[in-house]
Amino acid sequence: MTNTALDALTHAQRERLAFIDFNLQYFGQVARADLIQRFQTGLAACTRDLASYKELAPQNLVLSHTTKSYHRLDSFKPLFEHNAESILSALCRGFGDGLSSNIQPSSYCQDATRLIHPNSQVIATLMRAITSKLAIECQYTSLTSGTTSKLLVPHSIVNNGTRWHVRAFDRTKQQFRDFVTTRIECPKILQPLTKPEESADKDTQWHTIYDIILTPHPKLKYPKAIELDYAMENGQLKLEVRAALLGYLLRQWNVDCTAEASLDNNEYQLWLQNKQSVCGAENLSIAPGYKLKGTN
DSSP states (O other), X not given: OOHHHHHTSOHHHHHHHHHHHHHHHHHSEEOHHHHHHHHOOOHHHHXXXXXXXXXXXXXXXXXXXXXXXXXXXXXXXXXXXXXXXXHHHHHHXXXXXXXXXOOOOOTTOOOOXXXXXXXXXXXXXXXXXXXXXXXXXXEEEETTTEEEEEEEEEEEEEEOSSSEEEEEEETTTTEEEEEEGGGEEEEEEEEEEOOGGGSGGGOHHHHOEEEEXXXXXXXXXXXXXXXXXXXXXXXXXEEEEEHHHHHHHHHHTTEEOOTTOOSOTTTOOEEEXXXXXXXXXXXXXXXXXXXXXXXX
């Protein structure tokens, strides 16, 4: 299919044809009933979508009169690029937003159990504040201070590997900090515009990028297994990471950050090879084995 033909379609048409393409590629067949269930469209509309797809890619499918569904041909070539990670997520959790889709998750693919689920209204308020460059007033509960009132100027929402947090300027502390979204209650947007020093471009830790090098833990007997896990090249995985997110990444992936690779390699299968290059990141205290200057 040419890019010109794709561009001529409306967004809704592209979405429906991509769904047909996906089902053919990953399930080997698609029926009008699948489209009706997914998009809540009429029978005639589904018939037109399948006809359009067949016109654009006749080598991809054939109608089986026995099953009344279209089946994938050996000559199939996908019309759309389907990201593997997105597909795995979709297979695990089902498709759609939970409101417009009744398709159930596949029993053949299981994702990790998620224990933390952000409040959609909180996220919506944060996003509106971010896009409008406004501050919010909220109640925030921390492990050290309990519940307090906060005036925050958020600029980004980030998944740190286990939960979502918002990066924001804290008007009380007068610094940029991270706040767990599930601990935010009753957020309200404040209309006065933010001050220049509160803007995202003043967040040094956010804009500072570190080049880190991860390798299999030196004490592993068969390091090739780890090299394969992370698609390493020449035994190294090189990443560019924001300073504000570095500690989270190292903790999430159990990276041994000691200079001598002294942590248990059964638990810490990766090692930070260039520890000396990341000393300016402020949240390295949560990285496994990392010792800040001046500490014992």
